[in-house]
Amino acid sequence: MMRAYFSDDQLRHHGKTFIVAGEKKPIPEVPERAEILRTAIARLGLEVCTPSDAGMAPIAAIHDTRYLDFLQTIYPEWIAAGGSELVIPNIHPFDRNGPYPRHHAGKAGFHLGDTSCPISETTWQSAYASSQTAISAARHVRDGGAQSAYALCRPPGHHASSNLAGGFCYLNNSAIAAQELREKYDRVAILDVDLHHGNGTQHIFYERPDVLTLSIHADPMDFYPFFWGNAEEIGAKDGVGFNKNYPLALGSGDTEFLAALDRAITAIADFGADAVVVALGLDASRDDPFGGLTVSPDGFSKIGEKIGTLSCPTVIVQEGGYVSVTLAENLYQFLSAFGVTNKNTTLSEGPK
Numbered sequence: 336m337m338r339a340y341f342s343d344d345q346l347r348h349h350g351k352t353f354i355v356a357g358e359k360k361p362i363p364e365v366p367e368r369a370e371i372l373r374t375a376i377a378r379l380g381l382e383v384c385t386p387s388d389a390g391m392a393p394i395a396a397i398h399d400t401r402y403l404d405f406l407q408t409i410y411p412e413w414i415a416a417g418g419s420e421l422v423i424p425n426i427h428p429f430d431r432n433g434p435y436p437r438h439h440a441g442k443a444g445f446h447l448g449d450t451s452c453p454i455s456e457t458t459w460q461s462a463y464a465s466s467q468t469a470i471s472a473a474r475h476v477r478d479g480g481a482q483s484a485y486a487l488c489r490p491p492g493h494h495a496s497s498n499l500a501g502g503f504c505y506l507n508n509s510a511i512a513a514q515e516l517r518e519k520y521d522r523v524a525i526l527d528v529d530l531h532h533g534n535g536t537q538h539i540f541y542e543r544p545d546v547l548t549l550s551i552h553a554d555p556m557d558f559y560p561f562f563w564g565n566a567e568e569i570g571a572k573d574g575v576g577f578n579k580n581y582p583l584a585l586g587s588g589d590t591e592f593l594a595a596l597d598r599a600i601t602a603i604a605d606f607g608a609d610a611v612v613v614a615l616g617l618d619a620s621r622d623d624p625f626g627g628l629t630v631s632p633d634g635f636s637k638i639g640e641k642i643g644t645l646s647c648p649t650v651i652v653q654e655g656g657y658v659s660v661t662l663a664e665n666l667y668q669f670l671s672a673f674g675v676t677n678k679n680t681t682l683s684e685g686p687k
C-alpha cells in the first residue's frame with residue numbers, strides 16, 4: 336500500500352513577499368498549498384505518515400556545511416543587525432570563488448540566488464521538515480517497505496543547489512531522496528515534471544554518471560530560471576550524457592508534454608535505472624497561476640500512467656504547483672493513474 340509522508344512543521348514557513356517586475360508581490364508558495372494537496376491524499380485513501388528525524392547527515396550529503404549553517408543562523412543575525420522580518424538579498428557576487436563574506440548582507444547575496452527565497456524565523460524548521468519528509472519516503476522504498484511512496488514536501492526543493500537557495504526552494508528534497516536511494520541502487524533517475532527547469536538538481540548531479548537527471552519544463556529562454564534548462568546542457572566530465580532537458584514552448588499542452596515524457600522515459604529505460612525519483616511539480620497545469628504550460632487534469636493522469644509503466648521503485652517528491660481550482664485534482668489524477676500502471680504498487684486497501 337502506498338504511503339504518503341507529511342510533517343505539520345512544513346506549514347510554519349511563510350515567505351510572504353517576493354519581487355516581480357520590480358514590485359513586491361505576495362509569494363504564491365503558501366502553506367495552503369499543502370493543505371489542498373492533502374485533500375487529494377485523503378480522497379485516494381493513502382495512509383499519511385509523519386516522517387522520522389534522520390538528522391543532518393542525509394542533508395549534508397547534498398548540501399555544503401557552510402550553506403546549512405547559513406540557513407540556520409542568518410535570521411537572528413539579520414534581525415540583530417536591524418534587518419526586516421525577511422532575509423532578502425540585495426547584492427550577488429560575480430562568482431562564488433572569492434572569500435566568504437562576513438557581513439549578513441554579503442552572506443544573503445552569496446547563498447540566496449534570487450528574491451523568491453526569503454528567510455523568515457520559521458524557514459529552517461519547515462525546510463528541514465520538508466527534507467525529512469523526502470528522506471522518510473525514500474527510506475521506506477529503499478528498505479523494502481513498498482514499491483513507491485509520496486512525499487508531500489513543502490517548501491519545494493528543485494531550484495536549490497548545494498550552496499544556493501532560489502525559486503521558493505532551500506533544500507533539494509529530490510536530490511536528497513535520490514542520494515538515499517543510491518545507498519541501495521546503482522542507477523537512480525530523477526525525472527522532473529515541474530513547470531520550471533530543475534536547475535538545482537541539474538547542478539548537483541551535473542558531473543555524476545550514477546544519477547540521471549531529466550527535466551521537462553517551459554523553455555528557459557522565455558521563463559524562469561532563464562539561465563539553465565536548455566537542451567544543449569548534457570552534463571560535464573564523468574556526467575556527460577547524464578543530464579537531459581526537454582524545454583517546451585510557452586503554452587504547450589498535453590500533446591507536447593506527453594511527447595517529451597515519452598522521450599524521457601525511453602532515456603530512463605536506456606540508462607537502466609534501478610530506482611526513480613519523480614520531482615512532481617503540478618504547475619504545468621493550465622489552471623496554475625504561473626500560466627507557462629497548459630496541461631489538463633487528464634494530462635496529469637497520462638503523465639502518472641506513463642511514469643508508472645517504468646515499474647521501478649519510485650519516490651514521488653512534491654515540488655511546485657500553486658493554488659488553483661485543479662491543484663488537488665491534478666495530484667489525484669497523477670497518483671491514481673501511477674498506482675494502476677506501476678507493478679507492485681497498491682494505492683490503498685480499497686475504495687473509499
Ligand SMILES: [Zn+2]
Nearest residue numbers: 529530531655
Ligand atoms: Zn515550478
